[in-house]
Structures are given as structure tokens and as C-alpha cells.
Amino acid sequence: MLELNILLIFMILGALIALEVKDLLSAVVALGASGLGLCIVFLILKAPDLAITQLVVEILCLIILIRATIKKDLPFSTSGRWVFNTIVSFVFIIIFLYLGYLAIKDLPPFGYPLMRISQFYLDHAKELVRSANLVSSIILNFRAYDTLGEATVLFASVVGVMTVMRKKGRKKLEEKEEDEL
């Protein structure tokens, strides 16, 4: 899996550039490079549905972020407890890396998963659902309630975005209509 490791390193480099570059638009574009690398990683990991979804979501995410960053400045201030904050952040990240390393060692090795639950889907999905695509048979049949919850979260988020981004409040609009009358 050499190509997988190379792509992961490419994604890490893209993320570092996205965080460190001064220009906000360049940062967003570097994040896009990282996300499209993730799309290719999904293809290598034999997940074509995920790769398609990731491609669409990545492009939408780029459009949203560019809308937020276009013609905006990036003030860089080193005031405050700069050294203290940096040291605390790095200590926390090193502790996190060490604990993650300890946890990873207890996982099954890469490429040999425990498939206790999924083996049922692999064996019976063909007779029970009659769908050629196992992923869609899981999200739309075996675990359809999970997809319902996802749709609920999605619409709640859309309502939240519309509420936050509305230019005029409803009360002001009503007052304006009364004034016109």
C-alpha cells in the first residue's frame, strides 16, 4: 500500500500549507487539494460511493468557504500570551499523539478487519434486499433509521443557516409592510 501512504503524506502536507499560508484564498485552495486527495484515497480503499460523495461535498465546501473569504483581510496578531498558548497547544497535541499511538497498537492490523456484523450483510444482502450495491442496501434498508436521522440533521442545519444568514429579521419586515400600508 505504498501509494496510500504517499497520498496520506500529500494530504498532511496540504493541510499544513492550508493552515500556515497567509492568504485566505490560498488556504482554502490547499484545503481543496487535501480533500481531493481524500477522494482518491477512498477510491484506493475500494469505496467508490464514498469517493463520489466526497468529490461533490468537497467542491460545495470550497464554494462555501470561498464565498466567506473573498475580499477579506487576514490580520495576524502576536499579542496576548503567544508563547504560553503555543507551548500548551503543542504539549496537548503530543500527549494526544502518544495516547493515539497506544490505542492504535490494540487495533487489528491494517487490511484484516473484524467483520462480525458485516459478515451477515455480505452473506444475506443479496437475498434479502436484491440490490447490487451493498452500501446502498445498508443505508436504505438495514439502517434506514440512521439515514432518516441524517436527513433530520441536514434540514435542521439548513434551517440554522437560513436563520443566521437572513438579512432582515421577520419583525422588521412586518413593520416595513405596515409603514407602506
Added chain:
Amino acid sequence: MNNSYLPYFLCLVFFCVGLYGVLRKRNIIKIIIGLVICEYAANLFLVLVGYKMGGRSPLYSPDQSILDMVDPLPQALVLTSIVIGLATTALVVGIAIRIYEKYGTFDITKISKLKG
């Protein structure tokens, strides 16, 4: 470190890059970028756990020579998670745009000084 755990470890480093962005950056857009990176790393980790060496994608086809399939369950759940990630990103960016309109800056230290 054993070579078979290397993708997990690289994924962990990828997550830590995002964590660094969330913890250390002052600019709201940089914090959002760090959040998106964390989300990518979490999705990637779940798919990595379900990969089977030498397997093929979980699609039935009439004539198939490889019988092993990769684990379809993490893929189905990550498919849900990616879409929810887009929704949360849109919400956070919306709030950031409103903050910029109100305070005229993306710097979180200046925003906290103004106090509404």
C-alpha cells in the same frame, strides 16, 4: 513501529494537524479549516479500519474472480457522516460571515474584546 499500522498512524497525524489549527489559530476561517481537516481524518480512519487486503469494492457483479469484499458497514455510515459534515461546515461558515459583518474582523481575540 510495525509497517501494517502505518496508515493508521498517518491518519492520526492528519487529525493532529487539524487539532493544531483549531487550538492555535486566531483567524476564524483557519479554525474552520482545522475543523474540516479533523472531520476528514475521522472519516478516513473509519474507512481505513474497514479495508480488507486484496478485497474488492462491495458491489455484486455476475462474473467475479475475487470473492473477498471490503467491509461495507463503515462505508455506509461514513457516507452519512460526510453529508452531515458539509451541513455543519455551512452552518459554521454562515456564523463566521455574520461575525465579519458585525465586527469587521475574523480575529477572535479582537472579537472577544468588543463584547457585543
